[in-house]
Amino acid sequence: xxxxxxxxxxxxxxxxxxxxxxxxxxxxxxxxxxxxxxxxxxxxxxxxxxxxxxxxxxxxxxxxxxxxxxxxxxxxxxxxxxxxxxxxxxxxxxxxxxxxxxxxxxxxxxxxxxxxxxxxxxxxxxxxxxxxxxxxxxxxxxxxxxxxxxxxxxxxxxxxxxxxxxxxxxxxxxxxxxxxxxxxxxxxxxxxxxxxxxxxxxxxxxxxxxxxxxxxxxxxxxxxxxxxxxxxxxxxxxxxxxxxxxxxxxxxxxxxxxxxxxxxxxxxxxxxxxxxxxxxxxxxxxxxxxxxxxxxxxxxxxxxxxxxxxx
Amino acid sequence: xxxxxxxxxxxxxxxxxxxxxxxxxxxxxxxxxxxxxxxxxxxxxxxxxxxxxxxxxxxxxxxxxxxxxxxxxxxxxxxxxxxxxxxxxxxxxxxxxxxxxxxxxxxxxxxxxxxxxxxxxxxxxxxxxxxxxxxxxxxxxxxxxxxxxxxxxxxxxxxxxxxxxxxxxxxxxxxxxxxxxxxxxxxxxxxxxxxxxxxxxxxxxxxxxxxxxxxxxxxxxxxxxxxxxxxxxxxxxxxxxxxxxxxxxxxxxxxxxxxxxxxxxxxxxxxxxxxxxxxxxxxxxxxxxxxxxxxxx
Numbered sequence: 046x047x048x049x050x051x052x053x054x055x056x057x058x059x060x061x062x063x064x065x066x067x068x069x070x071x072x073x074x075x076x077x078x079x080x081x082x083x084x085x086x087x088x089x090x091x092x093x094x095x096x097x098x099x100x101x102x103x104x105x106x107x108x109x110x111x112x113x114x115x116x117x118x119x120x121x122x123x124x125x126x127x128x129x130x131x132x133x134x135x136x137x138x139x140x141x142x143x144x145x146x147x148x149x150x151x152x153x154x155x156x157x158x159x160x161x162x163x164x165x166x167x168x169x170x171x172x173x174x175x176x177x178x179x180x181x182x183x184x185x186x187x188x189x190x191x192x193x194x195x196x197x198x199x200x201x202x203x204x205x206x207x208x209x210x211x212x213x214x215x216x217x218x219x220x221x222x223x224x225x226x227x228x229x230x231x232x233x234x235x236x237x238x239x240x241x242x243x244x245x246x247x248x249x250x251x252x253x254x255x256x257x258x259x260x261x262x263x264x265x266x267x268x269x270x271x272x273x274x275x276x277x278x279x280x281x282x283x284x285x286x287x288x289x290x291x292x293x294x295x296x297x298x299x300x301x302x303x304x305x306x307x308x309x310x311x312x313x314x315x316x317x318x319x320x321x322x323x324x325x326x327x328x329x330x331x332x333x334x335x336x337x338x339x340x341x342x343x344x345x346x347x348x349x350x351x352x353x354x355x356x
Numbered sequence: 357x358x359x360x361x362x363x364x365x366x367x368x369x370x371x372x373x374x375x376x377x378x379x380x381x382x383x384x385x386x387x388x389x390x391x392x393x394x395x396x397x398x399x400x401x402x403x404x405x406x407x408x409x410x411x412x413x414x415x416x417x418x419x420x421x422x423x424x425x426x427x428x429x430x431x432x433x434x435x436x437x438x439x440x441x442x443x444x445x446x447x448x449x450x451x452x453x454x455x456x457x458x459x460x461x462x463x464x465x466x467x468x469x470x471x472x473x474x475x476x477x478x479x480x481x482x483x484x485x486x487x488x489x490x491x492x493x494x495x496x497x498x499x500x501x502x503x504x505x506x507x508x509x510x511x512x513x514x515x516x517x518x519x520x521x522x523x524x525x526x527x528x529x530x531x532x533x534x535x536x537x538x539x540x541x542x543x544x545x546x547x548x549x550x551x552x553x554x555x556x557x558x559x560x561x562x563x564x565x566x567x568x569x570x571x572x573x574x575x576x577x578x579x580x581x582x583x584x585x586x587x588x589x590x591x592x593x594x595x596x597x598x599x600x601x602x603x604x605x606x607x608x609x610x611x612x613x614x615x616x617x618x619x620x621x622x623x624x625x626x627x628x629x630x631x632x633x634x635x636x637x638x639x640x641x642x643x644x645x646x647x648x649x650x651x652x653x
Contacts, residue, residue: 087453091467097482097526098470104485116496117486169375177372185376185383192387194639196586198611198628202621203390206406226382233379258371287475289590294616304477308594311481320485331478338473339466346469346534 105129105325112320128319132326137316138309140298145326147299148306152286152333154217155302159224160281164274167229171236172262176248186233193230201294208295215297223291228284232277239273240266272344279341280348283334303330391632398625406621415626425627428605431517435524435606436585442525443581444574447532452562454533455540465537469530476527480594483523484510510596513603520595520604527591528584532577539573540566575642582638586631607631 100117105128107121115122134144141147174182204223205214213219243266251261267274292302301309307330311323338345401411419425450468454461471479486492489508497505509519543566551561567574589608592598598605607627615624 083453083456083458087458087464090450091464094467094471094526094530097486100486101482112491116499117491117493118496166378170379173372173375177369177375179369179372179376182372182376185380188383188387189379191639191643192383194583194635195387195391196608196628196631196635198589198608199394199632200386200390201612202406202615202624203393204386207385225378226386229379229382258375283473287477289475289477289593290612294612304475304590307481308477311484312594312597320488320491323481324485327478327481331474334473334475335470338470342466345473346465 101324101328105132105321105328107321109319109321128321128325129329131319132310132322132329136310136322136326137313138298138306139313139315140309145303145306145310145329148301148303149329151217151296151300151306152303155220155224155292156282156285158218159221159228159285160278162221163225163228163232163281164277166225167232167277168236168267168270168274169262170229171233171238172240172266173258174233174237175240175243176261176266177258186237189230190234197227197290201290205294214295215300217296217300220291220295220300220302223295224281224285224288227291228281231280235273235277235280236270239270243269275341275344276348279337279345282337283345286333394625395629395632398622398629400622400625402621402625404619404621411622415622416630419623419626419630422623424602424605425607425610427602428607428610431604431606432585432588434517435521435588436582438518438521439524439528439585440578440581442521443529443532444577446525446529447577448536448567450529450533451536451540454537465534468533471527472530474527476588476590477594479523479527480520480591480596483519483526484595487519487522511600513600516596516600516604520592523595524588524591528581532581535573535577535580536570539570542573543569575645579639579642583635586635 103120104112104117106124106126107115108123108125108127111122132144133146133149135142136144173179174186204226208214208219208222213222247265247269248261251265256264286302287304288302289304289308292305296302296305307326310326341348397406397408398415399412400407400409401414402409454464458464487494487508487510489495489511494505494507497507509515509522547565547569548561551565556565587608588606589612592604592606592609596604598609607630611624611628611631614620614627618624
């Protein structure tokens with residue numbers, strides 16, 4: 046692996062530091078061996094990471110004859126947007142032929158309420174855990190956090206039964222509830238830790254002034270914690286949009302979210318494989334989280350770091 | 357806070373309790389109740405519908421004598437060990453490279469992390485296309501004149517799991533890199549100065565000083581990767597649908613297929629209970645180490 050080699054020149058660099066005569070910071074040469082190795086490796090790795098995205102875009106802009114003849118890395122000779130149009134409005138899933146647009150709107154109708162509901166529940170809950178502790182609250186919280194590690198497969202069938210009992214199995218609202226449930230551990234942790242880190246005097250002053258549970262939440266906590274809400278929204282939008290398992294288990298073909306429909310379009314066994322349409326459909330599905338990612342920048346990193354590192 | 361002293365207090369706590377109802381319900385009904393329900397019904401011979409007709413460990417005997425399950429477990433082990441090792445090593449090396457006060461750090465980090473924003477379905481489909489033997493990487497290299505070049509992991513049952521591994525690493529190493537980078541940034545600059553004064557080469561400093569200091573970060577990364585490994589499902593569905601044959605089956609897919617296609621609920625429950633068991637084996641020692649010693653939560 047070439048990556049390992051990079052550390053060596055850097056190592057010799059620091060040894061040379063002792064022997065060098067002049068004091069002060071060592072002048073850095075742009076084309077030092079260290080820099081060539083360092084940037085060389087980073088650029089090669091970056092190209093590897095970008096390659097799939099590039100191939101997706103290039104493939105989606107070619108016609109099928111060109112794909113059959115040419116090489117997947119070559120840029121399109123003749124740019125066509127037909128695959129994109131077809132992927133959006135007339136690609137077949139084996140059941141119907143109205144393209145990904147149906148899945149897109151389903152995903153929107155799933156993601157928006159799920160994000161709002163899960164964040165509303167978790168933020169109030171995190172606030173209660175941070176500022177209004179009651180006996181036994183921590184026990185449930187620990188169960189919730191430990192439960193986040195249980196494989197979903199263990200719980201999907203009991204939830205099918207519960208949803209069937211309350212008549213929501215197969216509907217979008219059922220899926221919204223499921224997303225709110227499984228978003229709860231991480232979001233509650235996120236909000237609880239954030240509210241705990243806020244100065245206690247603030248909370249006490251508000252109580253002295255006679256504000257109650259909801260008063261403090263809406264007038265003090267909520268306006269002061271907008272960044273953490275943005276982090277939570279990023280986390281949930283990407284997570285719910287990208288979900289496949291819950292979508293395939295808890296919805297019917299006409300309410301399938303975009304990821305499920307995409308998989309059905311691409312892996313459908315019927316008909317001739319249209320790779321350009323498949324790739325256009327794949328980009329379309331990946332577009333929402335990608336836009337969220339590129340727009341949010343460092344907040345995304347904060348979101349996943351918050352999601353990843355326990356408090 | 358005691359409840360009975362002042363009525364006012366009770367009323368306020370009531371609000372907090374009302375706010376916690378979803379959490380309590382989720383924790384008790386879904387997480388505890390749901391898991392217990394599944395474990396209980398794994399001892400029955402439920403077929404199309406769950407029925408309490410106990411047959412002892414029959415489902416487990418059948419499970420462990422089903423070739424498809426054995427292949428799934430083998431795949432999970434190979435995939436798990438390799439993705440653990442490669443994610444940690446690649447993630448750490450990338451983070452260490454980015455930590456050299458380089459220019460365009462944000463650009464590089466953005467590039468390494470963007471696949472993590474994509475779903476496993478998208479990841480799987482892209483790599484299915486890249487690894488297409490006719491048009492993908494193999495086709496391109498053959499087109500350049502190397503006719504005998506062979507790289508078709510998705511159509512070769514011996515190596516199909518490595519094809520999935522490539523896609524998974526592409527998607528997930530960015531996250532590990534970010535965690536590692538945060539860990540490296542958390543290390544005091546004085547440590548580096550001290551190591552430099554003592555003339556310890558950079559590589560040695562990393563291996564013997566920095567990495568041991570980053571133990572908590574490594575443990576967090578380990579838990580995240582391990583939790584992801586057991587859940588791996590969508591990637592396989594998108595990339596290979598478990599094929600060729602049953603060569604790339606994984607336990608999560610076994611569970612789903614037996615519950616919703618084969619209409620053999622008992623098998624699905626038994627398989628998911630085995631998944632639960634594997635997580636318990638990983639999580640309990642970790643939770644004990646993390647939370648048992650010092651009072652954290």
